[in-house]
Amino acid sequence: MKEILAYPANYWQTMYEIWLFISVVIYLVVFLPAAYFLIKYRYRKGVNEKAQEVKESKALEVLWTIIPTIVVIYLATHSFAFYRIQRNAPENALEIKVTAFMWGWEFEYPNGKKVYSFFNSVVNPETNVYLKPEEVNDMFKAYIPEDTPIKVLCTSRDVIHSFYVHPAKVTEDCVPGRITHLWFQINQQGDYWVFCREYCGTQHSKMAAVLKVVPKGEFEKWLNQGVQSNNPSDKQNL
Ligand SMILES: [Cu+2]
Missing domain, CATH: 1.10.287 (Helix Hairpins)
Known part of the structure; x- marks a missing residue:
């Protein structure tokens, strides 16, 4: 294993x-x-009542x-x-640019492909039950290859956010006008939450994105499918 x-x-x-x-x-x-x-x-009456020299x-x-x-x-x-x-990310790390905004994340891949993930509630509004990352629509997931170090270059469009990959334990502030970085690697396919870890406003709790870890071949195929059709003006379903 x-x-x-x-x-x-x-x-x-x-x-x-x-x-x-x-x-x-x-x-x-x-x-x-x-x-x-x-x-x-x-203290006991009559015992050691006088101060003693240390x-x-x-x-x-x-x-x-x-x-x-x-x-x-x-x-x-x-x-x-x-x-x-x-x-310090390894040399062969895949670089992804992440731009945080109120309230979501933009992922940009080396070939210019972008994924927008925003207003993702982590709780089902009807049942109030926590969602699993797999329940989020695949359209809004940022794909990453398994067994590959990922270097994230992070910035923000408005206020300070913090990019946090839940299972990878890494977090880094995303600051307007500055580029910060972190790296991580996930070896098992699956869907993983990304949270904003810096309170940034009323919809802070909905600043969740999902990383979809797939085999390298599948990732390449997805990456070269061209720029995704979703953009911030489309309203995202859960
Ligand atoms: Cu935030």
Whole structure:
């Protein structure tokens, strides 16, 4: 079985697990003695009522300075190494230009083909049930090839949005007048949500698009079918 998601998603996951583990360890190291001392040295009449002199311990001071320093240096360097991988798309990545607007996404492929996806409610308005990405009309899906790194160059036409590929764990702000970038790779065919992850106005929740991951051959065929007929003046059905 191949992994659904290749890096950088798996780096995000590893980093998340490392940070979670260290956080839990630090919590226990701090909280357990604190709880113990809280009970041990609680106020009791006639016991330890006089202030006591604190004895300094050089060894302890050195220890609790050095250990956190090592932990912080480890997290910083490790995170930076992962960040570089997540930041720099491989050479063979397929470049897609994404322009965010209120409230949708425009995808532009290297041959000029464009897909507009907008006002996609993620909830069925009648039943109030969450939609599956496969339920969105294929016309409004941005196709991408499987097993291929995708580099997204993102900008915005109006306010700041954020392009977020749900399963790939990557997100990047789309800022007017600026081009930002991110990359990801999905190894399993299927439909995946893209959300706007930066609150941008009343219809923010409808800024969802769908990526359709298909085999490379099918992608090429779709890409060369010419510019899609859907454009922002057509009203999209769900
Ligand atoms: Cu938005």
